[in-house]
Amino acid sequence: MTPGADGPEARPGETGMTEGSGMTDGSADETKNRRGKVDPRLLELLVCPLTKTTLSYDAGRQELVSRSARLAFPVRDGIPIMIPDEARQLGEDE
Amino acid sequence: MTTTQNRLIDRQFGPMAAAYVESRVHAAGADLDLIAARAAEVRPSVALDLGTGGGHVAYALAPHAGEVLACDLSAGMLATVARTAAEKGLANIRTVEADVRALGLDAATADFVASRYSAHHWTDLAAGLREARRVAKAGAPAIFADVVTSGVALYDTHLQAVELLRDPSHVRNRSIAEWTALLRDAGFETLAVRRDRLRLDFATWIARMGTPEAHVTAIRSLQEGASAEVRRHFAIEPDGSFLLETAVFETVAD
Numbered sequence: 001m002t003p004g005a006d007g008p009e010a011r012p013g014e015t016g017m018t019e020g021s022g023m024t025d026g027s028a029d030e031t032k033n034r035r036g037k038v039d040p041r042l043l044e045l046l047v048c049p050l051t052k053t054t055l056s057y058d059a060g061r062q063e064l065v066s067r068s069a070r071l072a073f074p075v076r077d078g079i080p081i082m083i084p085d086e087a088r089q090l091g092e093d094e
Numbered sequence: 095m096t097t098t099q100n101r102l103i104d105r106q107f108g109p110m111a112a113a114y115v116e117s118r119v120h121a122a123g124a125d126l127d128l129i130a131a132r133a134a135e136v137r138p139s140v141a142l143d144l145g146t147g148g149g150h151v152a153y154a155l156a157p158h159a160g161e162v163l164a165c166d167l168s169a170g171m172l173a174t175v176a177r178t179a180a181e182k183g184l185a186n187i188r189t190v191e192a193d194v195r196a197l198g199l200d201a202a203t204a205d206f207v208a209s210r211y212s213a214h215h216w217t218d219l220a221a222g223l224r225e226a227r228r229v230a231k232a233g234a235p236a237i238f239a240d241v242v243t244s245g246v247a248l249y250d251t252h253l254q255a256v257e258l259l260r261d262p263s264h265v266r267n268r269s270i271a272e273w274t275a276l277l278r279d280a281g282f283e284t285l286a287v288r289r290d291r292l293r294l295d296f297a298t299w300i301a302r303m304g305t306p307e308a309h310v311t312a313i314r315s316l317q318e319g320a321s322a323e324v325r326r327h328f329a330i331e332p333d334g335s336f337l338l339e340t341a342v343f344e345t346v347a348d
């Protein structure tokens with residue numbers, strides 16, 4: 001793991017989590033939200049565990065995408081899995 | 095090696111998640127009361143529970159915090175915590191599967207950090223504490239509670255041996271001196287250390303972890319063959335029940 005890797009790698013203009021089209025809004029039923037899509041308030045707090053840069057949320061694939069690490073972290077049952085070994089390597093066209 | 099150890103933790107704890115939610119040792123205690131009391135004073139916006147396990151710290155923090163982030167390596171534990179939080183009506187608990195050495199949280203996210211009965215599973219306690227400090231705001235209270243060793247090698251060896259036999263994901267119980275040095279190095283100022291002893295009922299302790307019979311036999315053999323000093327120190331009872339030393343470190347992020 002790379003505890004010292006938190007460099008200023010965020011891209012210019014990237015100020016926070018990108019919310020996908022399928023995002024549940026804040027008024028949605030909490031329990032349903034918890035079981036399904038990742039909580040929007042949680043998304044605002046998460047960064048890539050390797051590069052500490054912002055993530056984009058792909059609601060369709062239920063993934064949190066780190067462009068800087070070229071990894072997609074899965075969201076399972078509404079729980080973000082921020083473990084690099086569990087992440088999918090992004091393809092060249094992604 | 096690290097991934098293997100992390101998966102070992104998930105494999106060990108995932109199937110036993112319900113037992114940890116129900117565990118009386120985990121569901122109550124002066125340390126848990128202290129964490130709740132401090133949170134009630136501070137009223138944090140974002141409180142972090144590192145190694146949430148059965149979720150008891152998160153449940154204690156939730157009434158006093160805007161959001162509680164319950165982090166753990168075990169997906170099974172987190173699913174159980176999410177379900178239990180919903181049952182308790184605690185809608186502000188968010189679960190995150192993460193390694194304490196690289197949490198996937200932005201710097202200065204949390205204004206309250208707590209961890210209880212988790213750090214002895216961390217493969218690199220120093221790195222975990224540094225990461226806790228990174229995600230904590232300056233001045234944030236941070237409370238760490240865990241089983242500790244006396245610092246005496248004789249007792250330390252016995253404790254680590256029975257802990258590992260019971261739970262293959264056990265890493266190490268640290269002494270109070272080790273803890274305070276690691277906390278200082280990570281950037282936490284220790285304000286107070288509260289020591290206590292905790293009686294573990296042997297049958298419950300073993301059942302909660304699903305320890306294989308061969309290992310149970312080995313633990314009993316170690317206990318029965320232990321010297322008088324060791325037996326006295328841990329107050330080992332005829333059925334194998336014994337006393338653990340615990341400590342709560344009340345700190346603040348520098």
